[in-house]
Amino acid sequence: MVLDRTAFEQFLAQLGRGIQLVAVSKIQAPGNILTLYEYGQKDFGENYVQELVDKYEQLPKDIRWHFIGHLQSNKVKFIAPFVYLIHGVDSEKLLVEINKQAVKNSRVIDCLLQVHIATEDTKFGMNEEELANTIANCSGLKNVKIVGLMGMASFSEDVDQVRKEFKYLKLLFEKYKATSSENVALRYLSMGMSNDYKMAVEEGSNMVRIGSLIFGARPTF
Numbered sequence: 574m575v576l577d578r579t580a581f582e583q584f585l586a587q588l589g590r591g592i593q594l595v596a597v598s599k600i601q602a603p604g605n606i607l608t609l610y611e612y613g614q615k616d617f618g619e620n621y622v623q624e625l626v627d628k629y630e631q632l633p634k635d636i637r638w639h640f641i642g643h644l645q646s647n648k649v650k651f652i653a654p655f656v657y658l659i660h661g662v663d664s665e666k667l668l669v670e671i672n673k674q675a676v677k678n679s680r681v682i683d684c685l686l687q688v689h690i691a692t693e694d695t696k697f698g699m700n701e702e703e704l705a706n707t708i709a710n711c712s713g714l715k716n717v718k719i720v721g722l723m724g725m726a727s728f729s730e731d732v733d734q735v736r737k738e739f740k741y742l743k744l745l746f747e748k749y750k751a752t753s754s755e756n757v758a759l760r761y762l763s764m765g766m767s768n769d770y771k772m773a774v775e776e777g778s779n780m781v782r783i784g785s786l787i788f789g790a791r792p793t794f
């Protein structure tokens with residue numbers, strides 16, 4: 574069940590000013606997205622390319638669509654015409670492909686570099702060295718702009734571990750924020766989901782990706 578307007582406004586109020594909410598709408602019906610849109614929410618996050626394209630076609634054109642899932646290079650072309658921000662850029666190769674598709678669409682596409690901060694190997698993201706190399710090598714990619722970092726903490730009850738991971742990402746964010754160039758200007762630190770966003774915000778997140786807390790549990794088929 575989607576939050577009603579009052580509950581949604583309370584949610585935004587406790588989240589605090591300056592923290593951008595990306596409402597994660599994967600697997601949610603377009604009608605639920607419209608409900609939040611009518612409350613004034615404009616930023617939505619999706620994980621699957623085909624689902625995102627379908628929803629883009631059906632829903633109001635001033636929605637800012639964030640791609641937050643794992644993006645395969647061969648699918649960039651489908652979202653390049655309209656995507657607002659790609660959160661999960663986890664390789665230089667992917668960034669090169671995004672740049673190529675951005676050129677074709679005469680756009681500059683904003684990207685976040687995803688850093689692997691969790692203990693699980695299954696999660697995607699760059700290590701520190703790959704991050705450094707990507708930032709050092711991207712100056713020729715004129716049609717992408719690196720505007721921040723994204724990370725997913727371990728799915729764990731160990732709050733000390735999760736906090737440590739957020740602190741680590743914040744440290745990297747501060748480091749690269751200081752070394753900006755033409756197409757690197759870090760503004761967004763995308764970390765925190767329904768179960769850990771409060772801690773993420775305490776540790777410096779300014780963009781949270783929240784699904785189940787505002788939409789209710791995701792439907793299963």
Ligand SMILES: *Cc1c(COP(=O)(O)O)cnc(C)c1O
Nearest residue numbers: 597641766767768782783784785
């Ligand atoms: C699904 C998802 C979220 C939101 O998860 P909730 O637990 O429903 O808030 C956030 N980020 C990513 C990358 C996701 O895949």
